[in-house]
Amino acid sequence: MCRRFLKVVLVTAAILSAWNPNTGLPDIRPTVAVLDFESIGSEEHLGKAVAEIMRTELIGTEKFRVIERAQIGKAIKEHELRQSGLLDDESVVQLGKLLGADFIVVGSVVKIGGAYTINSRMLNVVTGEAKLGSNVTGDDVDLITGMSRSLLKDLFGAKIRPTDTTLNESPPVHVKIHRKAQTDVTLTDWQFGRGDGSIIADRIRLLPDGRIEGYSHPNESRWGYEGDTVVFYHQSGSPTCRFTSAGQEAGGIVLRGSFLPDPGITHVLREKGKTQKVQIDVTLLVWQFGRGDGSIIADRIRLLPDGRIEGYSHPNESRWGLEGDTVVFYHRNGSPTCRFTSAGEETGMAVLRGPFLPDPRITHVLRETR
Secondary structure (H helix, E strand, O other): OHHHHHHHHHHHHHHHHOEOOOOOOEOOOOEEEEOOOEEEOOOHHHHHHHHHHHHHHHHHHOOOEEOOHHHHHHHHHHOOOOOOOOOOHHHHHHHHHHHOOOEEEEEEEEEEOOEEEEEEEEEEOOOOOEEEOOOEEEOOHHHHHHHHHHHHHHHHHHHHOOOOOOOOOOOOOOOOOOHHHHHHHHHOEEEEEEOOOOEEEEEEEEOOOOEEEOOOOHHHOEEEEEOOEEEEEOOOOOEEEEEOEEEEEOOEEEEEEEEOOOOOOEEEEEEEOOOOOOHHHHHHOEEEEEEOOOOEEEEEEEEOOOOOEEOOOOHHHOEEEEEOOEEEEEOOOOOEEEEEOEEEEEOOEEEEEEEEOOOOOOEEEEEEEO
């Protein structure tokens, strides 16, 4: 009975701590627990020191909720576990759940001769999957701090140093979506898609009450803020995407972020309604038509005002037109084959990108050429 009661208390505490009392909104940063590392052949305090360095570094990023060592120790003591890097993965995952953690880091500090090696792994508490960190070795105990930081970046690098290089269509534009600017975000229509150019929902609205209008899926049940960052939530309340990158393309705001269940996927929100009308420009320009992998389909084409495509002939690109502000290619049977939903610039030249609809894994690209 006592153990069951303790479990309820721990889980309840974790849930309550996930809310920000100042805003009344969830504190949706990932929660990380770093266990004391096992010291093998090295001074006993080094394992604790490495873990504490990692906790301090993670807290300093302000991108994570970090569970204090005392809280970890209490849970381990009550459940008769060892606070070390040698817990089996099943026990680590169970401990992570008790602590309300999203990720839990374990590892060891090994001394062989005069060399110190730090080994670690990070487990996703939800999936139980482990991510191995690189082994870091140094020949002096004074290097432990730098080694710990290096290993931490191997484990959390994408979150510690957030960058988005999936698209480099225009020079960097610094755009912040501040909480006080929430009215702008909620009054704007957005196109919701992926970094490969595929469209999930052509038009959605982020309503002030946290609902997402125009699209329904468990992964995008509601939305909210983390500081200045727009965040989508799963129906369970866990975050599924933080739009950490903000910029502008063709006069409209574009937000990008990793899809947290699979960080290899980038989710994109594009502001609708502020993209410049492009019909006059595109009909006066010469374009190179190619694919996202760099291959060229046609070196020079023109989009004529009457809808014909000059310089290239194929059933998949029989004609072109506009759907709102979006350039679209059509099959000879009239069905669309590509919507160029992404517009930007590279080296001062216009670039349009969009998924090839018969096979959305392929991206088609129009590049302004002379």
